[in-house]
Amino acid sequence: MPEFLSLVTPEEALQQLFTRIRPEIKSEKIATTDALNRITAEDIISPQDLPDFRRSTVDGYAVMAKDTHGASESLPAYLKLVGEVLMGKRAPITLASSQCVLIHTGGMLPEGADAVVMLEDTQALDSGEIEIYRPTASGENLIEIGEDVSAGEVVVSRGTRLRPAEIGGLMALGITTLKAVRPPLLALISSGDEVIPPDQTPTPGQVRDVNSYTLASLIQKLGGEAVHYGIIPDSRNAMRKALSRALGECDHVIVTAGSSASARDLTAEIMNELGSPGVLVHGLHIKPGKPTILALAGNQVMIGLPGNPVSALVIAQVLVKPILEHYLGIERRRPHPAIEAELTLNVSSQAGREDWLPVKLVEHDGGKLLAEPVFGKSNLIFILARADGLVRIPPPVTGLEAGSLVSVRLLD
Amino acid sequence: MPEFLSLVTPEEALQQLFTRIRPEIKSEKIATTDALNRITAEDIISPQDLPDFRRSTVDGYAVMAKDTHGASESLPAYLKLVGEVLMGKRAPITLASSQCVLIHTGGMLPEGADAVVMLEDTQALDSGEIEIYRPTASGENLIEIGEDVSAGEVVVSRGTRLRPAEIGGLMALGITTLKAVRPPLLALISSGDEVIPPDQTPTPGQVRDVNSYTLASLIQKLGGEAVHYGIIPDSRNAMRKALSRALGECDHVIVTAGSSASARDLTAEIMNELGSPGVLVHGLHIKPGKPTILALAGNQVMIGLPGNPVSALVIAQVLVKPILEHYLGIERRRPHPAIEAELTLNVSSQAGREDWLPVKLVEHDGGKLLAEPVFGKSNLIFILARADGLVRIPPPVTGLEAGSLVSVRLLD
Numbered sequence: 001m002p003e004f005l006s007l008v009t010p011e012e013a014l015q016q017l018f019t020r021i022r023p024e025i026k027s028e029k030i031a032t033t034d035a036l037n038r039i040t041a042e043d044i045i046s047p048q049d050l051p052d053f054r055r056s057t058v059d060g061y062a063v064m065a066k067d068t069h070g071a072s073e074s075l076p077a078y079l080k081l082v083g084e085v086l087m088g089k090r091a092p093i094t095l096a097s098s099q100c101v102l103i104h105t106g107g108m109l110p111e112g113a114d115a116v117v118m119l120e121d122t123q124a125l126d127s128g129e130i131e132i133y134r135p136t137a138s139g140e141n142l143i144e145i146g147e148d149v150s151a152g153e154v155v156v157s158r159g160t161r162l163r164p165a166e167i168g169g170l171m172a173l174g175i176t177t178l179k180a181v182r183p184p185l186l187a188l189i190s191s192g193d194e195v196i197p198p199d200q201t202p203t204p205g206q207v208r209d210v211n212s213y214t215l216a217s218l219i220q221k222l223g224g225e226a227v228h229y230g231i232i233p234d235s236r237n238a239m240r241k242a243l244s245r246a247l248g249e250c251d252h253v254i255v256t257a258g259s260s261a262s263a264r265d266l267t268a269e270i271m272n273e274l275g276s277p278g279v280l281v282h283g284l285h286i287k288p289g290k291p292t293i294l295a296l297a298g299n300q301v302m303i304g305l306p307g308n309p310v311s312a313l314v315i316a317q318v319l320v321k322p323i324l325e326h327y328l329g330i331e332r333r334r335p336h337p338a339i340e341a342e343l344t345l346n347v348s349s350q351a352g353r354e355d356w357l358p359v360k361l362v363e364h365d366g367g368k369l370l371a372e373p374v375f376g377k378s379n380l381i382f383i384l385a386r387a388d389g390l391v392r393i394p395p396p397v398t399g400l401e402a403g404s405l406v407s408v409r410l411l412d
Numbered sequence: 413m414p415e416f417l418s419l420v421t422p423e424e425a426l427q428q429l430f431t432r433i434r435p436e437i438k439s440e441k442i443a444t445t446d447a448l449n450r451i452t453a454e455d456i457i458s459p460q461d462l463p464d465f466r467r468s469t470v471d472g473y474a475v476m477a478k479d480t481h482g483a484s485e486s487l488p489a490y491l492k493l494v495g496e497v498l499m500g501k502r503a504p505i506t507l508a509s510s511q512c513v514l515i516h517t518g519g520m521l522p523e524g525a526d527a528v529v530m531l532e533d534t535q536a537l538d539s540g541e542i543e544i545y546r547p548t549a550s551g552e553n554l555i556e557i558g559e560d561v562s563a564g565e566v567v568v569s570r571g572t573r574l575r576p577a578e579i580g581g582l583m584a585l586g587i588t589t590l591k592a593v594r595p596p597l598l599a600l601i602s603s604g605d606e607v608i609p610p611d612q613t614p615t616p617g618q619v620r621d622v623n624s625y626t627l628a629s630l631i632q633k634l635g636g637e638a639v640h641y642g643i644i645p646d647s648r649n650a651m652r653k654a655l656s657r658a659l660g661e662c663d664h665v666i667v668t669a670g671s672s673a674s675a676r677d678l679t680a681e682i683m684n685e686l687g688s689p690g691v692l693v694h695g696l697h698i699k700p701g702k703p704t705i706l707a708l709a710g711n712q713v714m715i716g717l718p719g720n721p722v723s724a725l726v727i728a729q730v731l732v733k734p735i736l737e738h739y740l741g742i743e744r745r746r747p748h749p750a751i752e753a754e755l756t757l758n759v760s761s762q763a764g765r766e767d768w769l770p771v772k773l774v775e776h777d778g779g780k781l782l783a784e785p786v787f788g789k790s791n792l793i794f795i796l797a798r799a800d801g802l803v804r805i806p807p808p809v810t811g812l813e814a815g816s817l818v819s820v821r822l823l824d
Binding site: 032033036037050051052053055057059085086087088089090091104105106107108143147148149155156163164165166167168169171172173174176192193194195196198199200201202203204205206207208209210211213214215216217218220221234258260261262307309313316334335337338339340361369376377379380381382384385387388410411412 | 444445448449462463464465467469471497498499500501502503516517518519520531555559560561567568575576577578579580581583584585586588604605606607608610611612613614615616617618619620621622623625626627628629630632633646670672673674719721725728746747749750751752773781788789791792793794796797799800822823824
């Protein structure tokens with residue numbers, strides 16, 4: 001498929017890919033304390049009820065609710081104080097009618113008690129009796145066994161990216177290890193006779209490799225593992241060798257193609273040779289990032305990104321991210337957060353093309369948030385460093401007016 | 413200051429703190445490849461122009477723009493092809509009038525050339541001449557020296573959290589190491605006679621520690637470093653010893669207090685004894701999370717969080733996060749991303765109190781996003797694991813109506 005003969009939108013490209021692949025999720029056992037941001041490889045089932053005893057939610061007196069019925073400030077109920085529940089201990093006695101036990105927040109209810117009266121609704125008398133000023137209902141001010149989680153319940157479903165809330169919840173259940181998705185290995189190949197490693201000093205005409213590092217950082221952030229294959233010259237042999245080795249050693253391959261059209265065509269040719277069905281998409285109807293290649297070698301994805309660092313990173317966000325998330329087995333997908341802001345300038349776009357406009361967010365007097373387009377030739381490396389996020393201009397739209405409200409997708 | 417005598421909002425609490433402290437930012441030198449998510453400790457200044465040579469942005473012919481003036485399809489300009497610029501090499505010749513040189517995207521312009529004509533606007537003749545069908549202006553299709561970044565320019569300012577875009581930009585400039593803020597050490601002390609480590613099996617009345625792990629995960633995510641001090645019984649001596657040791661070894665201390673009011677008062681008393689000015693805030697006008705303590709020992713913050721895991725994590729998001737970011741020296745603060753969604757139920761709130769309502773986001777037929785409140789007693793550990801985010805109900809508001817649009821702040 002020669003370049004740009006049939007451009008597709010990113011959404012169409014993803015659809016073409018996702019209908020053809022069947023991700024095989026590999027898992028590994030890890031400590032829950034190391035699981036932040038990892039993806040669960042299986043449903044996690046609670047081995048127990050939580051709580052597994054009835055807990056008080058207030059400081060007060062454990063009672064039989066019926067003993068407090070009708071109690072008021074003018075006509076209190078009187079209960080005999082027969083003990084105290086110590087924190088972390090089983091209640092020392094079984095409650096009988098007209099008795100109460102001092103209990104603290106989180107304490108275990110004694111047998112026989114079915115409610116807790118709050119301390120502020122009581123008064124302790126010298127006689128050892130407690131005056132109760134308010135009636136309480138059965139079940140009040142306590143958590144029942146299994147009210148939080150029942151034994152056998154799925155507490156975290158497969159394909160969930162773990163946040164602090166889940167980590168803590170699993171620890172509450174004593175689940176100190178879990179099966180997480182093994183991070184897919186993404187090979188990164190940079191190409192271009194002009195590209196040199198960042199720790200070298202370029203001679204005239206040379207530039208330092210940028211894409212290997214933006215992509216590796218993004219992949220790390222998303223939960224994949226980047227494997228560097230270095231910088232390959234613009235030669236058929238070198239590219240074929242590198243791509244072939246990377247396919248053998250990694251799950252997927254990303255090539256940032258040389259900048260010229262011929263270098264990109266070469267990449268596509270080699271992808272067609274090395275894998276079947278080969279190239280699915282050669283050219284996206286998007287700006288920036290048109291010269292993007294999407295190919296398959298069986299279940300392994302090969303992605304050819306534009307050499308231009310801004311284009312490469314935009315496509316990484318728009319295309320590589322959902323592909324990686326697919327292979328990470330993310331099933332519980334939370335919406336991508338965005339910020340509403342007012343566009344400061346008119347922006348035009350070509351009908352049928354999807355544009356991603358870099359913007360900087362600026363707080364206006366009065367707290368209104370403005371989205372200022374970051375202009376400049378799209379080849380300027382620092383455009384995205386100067387931007388907070390991207391505004392998507394969908395294919396049918398031919399432009400956005402200054403003053404209109406746009407949704408800014410923050411850059412990862 | 414006894415508990416709850418004067419409740420303040422989280423915003424007021426932060427103000428009280430921030431007017432009293434002067435964070436001392438400690439820095440360390442790290443590799444740029446390890447700097448994702450780290451905070452810059454100083455302005456980073458470019459040592460060079462970027463690009464440091466004039467680069468073509470297209471495949472085409474480097475020309476003197478004046479040689480193409482008036483060129484059209486019917487009346488082309490004819491230029492003599494005198495060479496090719498190889499990628500990564502200095503142009504082999506100095507261009508004279510009526511000459512052109514083949515150049516590729518990213519190639520270095522020859523001396524004498526001041527524009528590039530795109531390949532598609534030309535035709536190569538057998539004679540070795542190139543027909544040019546469109547006029548080009550000086551500076552067209554190239555990037556000038558320093559157009560991206562000038563030598564001496566601040567490319568990343570102090571207090572910026574580094575994203576993939578900045579990492580790549582720094583590599584383009586050969587900046588392979590940088591000074592990052594040393595992560596503040598936050599001591600985590602859990603207290604409560606009923607609390608046991610997660611790898612132990614509770615006997616009746618005992619519960620496993622949750623807060624140490626939710627908080628450590630959140631601190632890790634935000635760029636701090638959590639130091640575990642284990643679980644302390646509800647005793648004055650044990651708490652005083654642990655807090656004192658933590659103040660000596662760490663930058664700041666977070667105590668998740670025992671659940672009862674007396675345990676919380678004990679924590680506040682000890683914070684007053686150990687540091688000056690001591691307790692600033694004892695009780696927040698917030699739900700959940702009212703029993704929060706904020707104290708200072710000189711420049712070291714001591715935070716007492718409620719033992720209830722949901723309250724602790726909400727306060728961690730609302731209060732601990734901005735405090736940590738303050739000590740991380742974050743100056744370029746990007747807005748907190750949020751999702752607009754439609755609330756599914758009426759929710760009431762008390763005037764003067766700030767409420768944070770856990771919600772689950774559900775996509776309705778037609779793509780509309782719904783925010784479903786996650787109800788349940790606020791002591792249920794899994795409430796936040798079941799939620800996508802929090803809706804803030806500001807102090808003056810007494811409730812939100814079903815159907816109203818709310819801004820959901822995603823949980824970190």
